[in-house]
Amino acid sequence: MLAETASPLFRAAPYGVFAANALAALLVPTFATPLPFGGDLITLVGLLGLGRFLLALAGLDVGTAFGGIGASREVMIAALAEPALLLVVFILASLGGSTDIPALAASLGAGGLRVSLGFALLALAMVALAECGRIPIDNPATHLELTMVHEAMVLEYGGRHLALIEWAAALKLLVYFTLIAALFVPWGLATPPWTAPALLFGAIAVLGKITIGAALLALVETSLAKMRVFRVPDFLAVALMLGALGVLLLFFAQVFASEGL
Amino acid sequence: MTEQIPLSAEFAALLGPAPPWPVTAVTPALWEEAVAALAAGGLTLFGLWGERCAEGETWVRMALLDEAMGRLGVIALPLDAPRYPALSLRLPAALRLERALFDLTGILPEGLPDPRPWLDHGRWGLSHPLAPSPGAARLPAPYAFLPAEGEGVHQIPVGPVHAGIIEPGHFRFSVVGETVVRLEERLGYTHRGIEALMGARAPGEGLALAGRVSGDSVVAYQWAFVQALEAASGVAVPRPASALRALLLELERLALHLGDIGAIAQDAAFAPLPARAAVLREDVLRAAADLFGHRLLRDVIVPGGVAGGLDREGKARLADLAATLRAELARLLALYERTNSLEDRTLGTGRTVPALVRRFGAGGFIGRAAGRSFDARHLDPLYQPLGLRIPVLTGGDVDARLRLRFLEAAASLDLIARLLPDIAEGPVGAPMPQAATGEGVGLTEGFRGDVLVWLRLEEGRIARAHLRDPSWFQWPLLEAAIEGNIVADFPLCNKSFNCAYAGHDL
Numbered sequence: 001m002l003a004e005t006a007s008p009l010f011r012a013a014p015y016g017v018f019a020a021n022a023l024a025a026l027l028v029p030t031f032a033t034p035l036p037f038g039g040d041l042i043t044l045v046g047l048l049g050l051g052r053f054l055l056a057l058a059g060l061d062v063g064t065a066f067g068g069i070g071a072s073r074e075v076m077i078a079a080l081a082e083p084a085l086l087l088v089v090f091i092l093a094s095l096g097g098s099t100d101i102p103a104l105a106a107s108l109g110a111g112g113l114r115v116s117l118g119f120a121l122l123a124l125a126m127v128a129l130a131e132c133g134r135i136p137i138d139n140p141a142t143h144l145e146l147t148m149v150h151e152a153m154v155l156e157y158g159g160r161h162l163a164l165i166e167w168a169a170a171l172k173l174l175v176y177f178t179l180i181a182a183l184f185v186p187w188g189l190a191t192p193p194w195t196a197p198a199l200l201f202g203a204i205a206v207l208g209k210i211t212i213g214a215a216l217l218a219l220v221e222t223s224l225a226k227m228r229v230f231r232v233p234d235f236l237a238v239a240l241m242l243g244a245l246g247v248l249l250l251f252f253a254q255v256f257a258s259e260g261l
Numbered sequence: 262m263t264e265q266i267p268l269s270a271e272f273a274a275l276l277g278p279a280p281p282w283p284v285t286a287v288t289p290a291l292w293e294e295a296v297a298a299l300a301a302g303g304l305t306l307f308g309l310w311g312e313r314c315a316e317g318e319t320w321v322r323m324a325l326l327d328e329a330m331g332r333l334g335v336i337a338l339p340l341d342a343p344r345y346p347a348l349s350l351r352l353p354a355a356l357r358l359e360r361a362l363f364d365l366t367g368i369l370p371e372g373l374p375d376p377r378p379w380l381d382h383g384r385w386g387l388s389h390p391l392a393p394s395p396g397a398a399r400l401p402a403p404y405a406f407l408p409a410e411g412e413g414v415h416q417i418p419v420g421p422v423h424a425g426i427i428e429p430g431h432f433r434f435s436v437v438g439e440t441v442v443r444l445e446e447r448l449g450y451t452h453r454g455i456e457a458l459m460g461a462r463a464p465g466e467g468l469a470l471a472g473r474v475s476g477d478s479v480v481a482y483q484w485a486f487v488q489a490l491e492a493a494s495g496v497a498v499p500r501p502a503s504a505l506r507a508l509l510l511e512l513e514r515l516a517l518h519l520g521d522i523g524a525i526a527q528d529a530a531f532a533p534l535p536a537r538a539a540v541l542r543e544d545v546l547r548a549a550a551d552l553f554g555h556r557l558l559r560d561v562i563v564p565g566g567v568a569g570g571l572d573r574e575g576k577a578r579l580a581d582l583a584a585t586l587r588a589e590l591a592r593l594l595a596l597y598e599r600t601n602s603l604e605d606r607t608l609g610t611g612r613t614v615p616a617l618v619r620r621f622g623a624g625g626f627i628g629r630a631a632g633r634s635f636d637a638r639h640l641d642p643l644y645q646p647l648g649l650r651i652p653v654l655t656g657g658d659v660d661a662r663l664r665l666r667f668l669e670a671a672a673s674l675d676l677i678a679r680l681l682p683d684i685a686e687g688p689v690g691a692p693m694p695q696a697a698t699g700e701g702v703g704l705t706e707g708f709r710g711d712v713l714v715w716l717r718l719e720e721g722r723i724a725r726a727h728l729r730d731p732s733w734f735q736w737p738l739l740e741a742a743i744e745g746n747i748v749a750d751f752p753l754c755n756k757s758f759n760c761a762y763a764g765h766d767l
Contacts, residue, residue, distance in 0.1 A: 065415075065416070065417040065418060065419075066417075069417070069748070135530050136530070136602060139530040141530075142530065143423070143424045143425025143426075143427075144424070144425070144528060144752040145419060145423065145424045146417075146419065146748050146749055146751050146752055147528070147530075147749045147752055148424075151424075155424065221532070222532050222533055223533075223600075224531070224600075224602045225526070225529040225530055225531035225600060225602040225603035225605070225606055226529055226530035226531075226602075226606070227602060227605070227606075228605070228606060228747065228749065228750065229439060229747060229749045230439070230747065231605070
């Protein structure tokens with residue numbers, strides 16, 4: 001069933017959103033590295049952004065009040081989350097010397113513990129909460145139209161379109177889980193030559209990491225209430241500050257190192 | 262502050278300090294004195310409804326409350342023609358009541374400032390269903406919502422069909438960005454014609470209908486209904502029966518307050534509180550089902566008495582339940598108090614103005630969370646030996662309404678403990694006369710606020726009944742409370758009000 005006011009864009013958007021998120025998922029190594037094609041971190045951010053852009057367009061396209069509210073809130077959140085995410089990318093790229101995710105996983109895994117990496121992890125986790133529409137930013141389980149962000153945009157969808165969008169949203173969550181796992185706990189990834197036991201261990205390891213991530217997410221979601229829409233900028237500003245602090249620390253560390261202090 | 266106008270001695274006699282509440286036919290001069298006192302704030306409007314008898318008699322009736330003195334009465338003005346000067350010219354609280362009065366009976370409040378239909382959406386197949394000869398159906402016409410003008414103001418229509426399975430009501434928001442500049446409610450979608458259905462029925466059937474007005478206020482409505490019936494028949498109810506009725510009312514309050522506590526937290530997406538509150542609510546409902554045969558306590562109250570009782574085991578079970586709930590409520594409150602992210606949502610949100618609360622006579626937790634101490638239980642002598650303690654807060658925001666529910670639930674537990682010794686083992690009741698004629702008023706304090714029932718019996722059958730839900734005086738305040746808040750806070754605010762749809766629309 002489609003709204004009378006829906007244009008072909010509304011019909012096409014779910015496929016675009018799903019394609020973008022599925023492609024993003026292919027860029028993240030889960031149980032083995034390297035990937036047969038380049039897994040670039042900036043491409044990943046762009047693909048996720050493309051999916052959100054299409055969804056916001058579809059929300060506006062259908063012309064209901066809720067589509068507009070959802071799109072405007074989503075874009076506000078995205079505009080604040082993306083700079084923080086790019087700072088995280090910057091920290092990681094400086095540390096690992098690349099924006100290629102498998103390469104980063106390899107070099108960060110060997111690089112040991114760093115304070116700026118901790119900041120990057122915190123910032124990325126906060127951005128992930130916002131981008132995936134989880135509590136305390138958004139509540140994916142709510143039926144209250146007026147409080148929705150992501151759900152308001154897709155309120156007019158049903159049937160296979162809605163299924164694709166829900167699937168795409170689940171993929172996005174998986175992307176963030178596996179991205180955090182690949183970059184910050186990159187242990188257990190099978191490296192060439194791939195042997196069956198190594199691959200099996202990699203698969204078990206990634207399942208374990210996702211389970212732990214999901215448990216932590218559940219812990220966060222059950223211990224916090226959803227924040228007011230206008231507190232979201234504060235929340236994301238903290239993520240941005242963490243990212244900026246990480247960059248700053250990194251910068252000084254490199255300056256001191258190069259001066260031999 | 263309200264300015265007190267001394268009422269004439271003749272007028273003061275129209276209000277009584279205790280049930281049975283007087284119902285008096287008045288002259289236009291006394292009616293006018295009442296309207297003047299209402300407009301000045303010396304009296305509170307407690308209900309307004311019309312009656313058009315088949316014999317051609319036409320009445321407009323008004324329930325009045327003198328809050329300071331704790332006196333209540335109903336006055337009735339006979340009309341030569343189906344029209345009278347509108348109260349809402351001077352009293353905004355009367356506006357929706359008069360619009361509904363016209364929709365139902367065709368009695369025209371002359372000079373009504375807002376002539377738009379309220380309950381009648383043009384889908385009944387007739388108009389003025391309570392008139393002796395109903396008119397042709399009104400044609401469905403677009404409802405002209407009140408405008409909000411200015412740069413960047415846009416409207417958000419919400420409902421009557423919502424994204425969740427909830428009762429229907431339409432909310433028209435005029436917003437600038439996320440800030441609400443005006444909210445207008447439109448109700449009436451669940452009108453089932455209960456007052457028309459009551460006409461010419463036997464009291465027992467009317468009682469069954471009263472228990473089905475609003476699924477969350479079964480005891481409140483049924484008890485108010487039988488009070489009116491017993492007053493009209495001149496029957497006094499033995500204390501063990503009244504005590505059991507009062508106990509049922511407190512059980513209902515407990516279950517609903519627990520539900521609300523969870524639901525408010527749920528709307529802020531805080532899951533642990535609703536999960537635990539739902540378990541406790543279920544404990545209450547199961548106890549109700551085991552002890553009284555119905556989870557919502559339907560039809561335990563019968564004309565003249567009660568159809569159930571409590572034996573020693575039943576009393577022990579309720580005492581155990583009360584002890585568990587007392588401890589658990591304290592834990593839930595502690596959880597609320599240490600969840601800063603939740604308090605951040607509730608504090609200062611949806612603040613009601615005490616002056617408006619008084620002016621509209623908003624009862625229940627909405628009034629008592631904003632400093633209006635009225636509670637119908639204060640007026641009932643039944644509660645006097647029990648050391649009734651009614652908590653009152655002054656915050657007027659979502660936080661105050663939530664905390665008040667905790668306090669009221671605890672007070673209900675105290676009351677249950679004190680009522681238990683008075684309750685008999687089995688059904689108790691006074692015999693009801695078969696062919697009584699008369700008028701009576703019933704009043705109970707349901708979980709949501711004061712439920713008023715008036716009915717007129719003619720030779721043992723209901724000639725006309727009017728059931729007034731507390732929400733009539735609470736819904737308008739929601740419109741005021743949300744102003745200046747953000748749209749995304751409306752569900753939280755609305756849930757803390759929890760006004761009735763079914764009870765209001767009847």
